[in-house]
Amino acid sequence: MLERIQRLGAFGLSFCERLGVSAVLLARVIVRRPRFVKALPLLVEQLYMVGVLSLVIIVISGLFIGMVLALQGYNILDKFGATVQLGQLVALSVVRELGPVITALLFAGRAGSALTAELGLMQATEQISSMEMMAVDPLWRIVSPRFWAGLISMPLLTVIFMITAVYGGYLVGVGWLGLDPGQFWANMQSSVDLHKDIMNGVIKSGVFGFVVTWISVYQGYYAVPTSAGIARATTKTVVYSSLAILGLDFILTSFMLGGW
Amino acid sequence: MxxxxxxxxxxxxxxxxxxxxxxxxxxxxxxxTDFSANHTIKISAEFDNIGDLRVRAPVKVAGVRIGEVSDIVLDRNSYRALVTMLISGDDKIPTDSSASILSESLLGSNYIAIMPGFDTTFMRNGDKLGETNSAIILENLIGQAIFKPKDEKGEKSNV
CATH class of the missing domain: 1.20.5 (Single alpha-helices involved in coiled-coils or other helix-helix interfaces)
Known part of the structure; x- marks a missing residue:
């Protein structure tokens, strides 16, 4: 009995320790003397790796999600004779909920896992230790640009996802199902609010980007430097990120609908 | 490179x-369409019943949107609803205009329609519209139609 309680205590302590280590890592990445001129090329390279290379999957998923949303929504709205509201349905669901969440989930799978694997392999092949030997701060040279690139790319990708999904809905609703384009846009514009809907969606995506890159950077930097350890760290990144995204999404939505 | x-x-x-x-x-x-920007004036009106009117509902003249409802409070003395509207400063509303609450369709959301009067003086920031018509409550209409005396029933067949 006592042994079990001890094990529980050990688990709690190690959990708190990992949380503390990740917070220290985050603080050391964020709080540092800015060196813009030297850091900018590194950041641009990571923006390419994290942002530009994720663009294809984001655009394609956005297009298909908008299209399927329009198709499903049309069939449901048709029962109430309210198909003119299709634009509103597609735009609100994409801008408020699907845009930030699905972009973040795809981002965790596409960019987060890559970040973890890359950092884990660097740790395993002792590239990070050798950098420390040469008095190059690995946090500055390796971790910081990746973190900032993730934080910056995520809202940009979300905005691109949103607009592709809306045009995907337009494609199906107007091009295929034959709705009036004027009504499609007008009903959308009368119900979507720039601050309440779009800005809140972008804020959500910023929070998701922060959490996902934080988790992936931490998991990669502190991965067990073996091939099995890297595999576990990559899996953990995707699992933890997805859970964090869905949980935070509920919390943020309840704040935002509560008039926050 | x-x-x-x-x-x-x-x-x-x-x-x-x-x-x-x-x-x-x-x-x-x-x-x-951000009406909270500058160059707007704030006018108010008191209604007996605002029905389903909400904040940010449109304010229209002749069906054209000129502003939006910015605030709805209950006047604790008269038990009437005090509705504050933000209206584009370019649109001059005569002081003897009247405001009524209409709905966009049978099940649609409500909006405020302003019927312009004939006065040559115009509403300024903070003014109050005197003449108002309450929202039409569907349940009341149905109640009136059902409990109408029998001799009027023939004329009102289109209700």
């Missing part, structure tokens, strides 16, 4: 595309 250039160009395009997408979202999807 060439490779780095391509990377930088791609990142530039990425950011540019995101900015364009943000503009499209702002103007095409949300319509970006």
């Amino acid at each position: 060439q490779n780095k250039r391509i990377v930088e160009i791609m990142v530039g395009f990425f950011i540019l595309v995101a900015i364009v997408a943000m503009f499209l979202l702002a103007f095409k999807v949300s319509g970006f």
Whole structure:
């Protein structure tokens, strides 16, 4: 009995320790003397790796999600004779909920896992230790640009996802199902609010980007430097990120609908 | 060197595309009609019953949107609803205009329609519209139609 309680205590302590280590890592990445001129090329390279290379999957998923949303929504709205509201349905669901969440989930799978694997392999092949030997701060040279690139790319990708999904809905609703384009846009514009809907969606995506890159950077930097350890760290990144995204999404939505 | 250039160009395009997408979202999807900007005047009106009117509902003259409802409070003395509206400063509303609450369709949301009067003086910031018509409550209408005396029933067959 006592042994079990001890094990529980050990688990709690190690959990708190990992949380503390990740917070220290985050603080050391964020709080540092800015060196813009030297850091900018590194950041641009990571923006390419994290942002530009994720663009294809984001655009394609956005297009298909908008299209399927329009198709499903049309069939449901048709029962109430309210198909003119299709634009509103597609735009609100994409801008408020699907845009930030699905972009973040795809981002965790596409960019987060890559970040973890890359950092884990660097740790395993002792590239990070050798950098420390040469008095190059690995946090500055390796971790910081990746973190900032993730934080910056995520809202940009979300905005691109949103607009592709809306045009995907337009494609199906107007091009295929034959709705009036004027009504499609007008009903959308009368119900979507720039601050309440779009800005809140972008804020959500910023929070998701922060959490996902934080988790992936931490998991990669502190991965067990073996091939099995890297595999576990990559899996953990995707699992933890997805859970964090869905949980935070509920919390943020309840704040935002509560008039926050 | 060439490779780095391509990377930088791609990142530039990425950011540019995101900015364009943000503009499209702002103007095409949300319509970006922000009446809280400057150059608006605030007028108010008291209603007996506002029905389903909500904050941010449109204010229209002849069906054209000129502003929106910014605040709805209950007047604790008269038990009437005090509705504050933000109206574009370019639109001059005669002081003897009347405001009524109409609905966009049978099940649609409510809006305020202002019927312009004939006065040559115009509403200024903080003024109050005197003449108002309450929202038409569907349940009351049905009640009236059902409990109408029998001799009038023939004429009102189109209710």
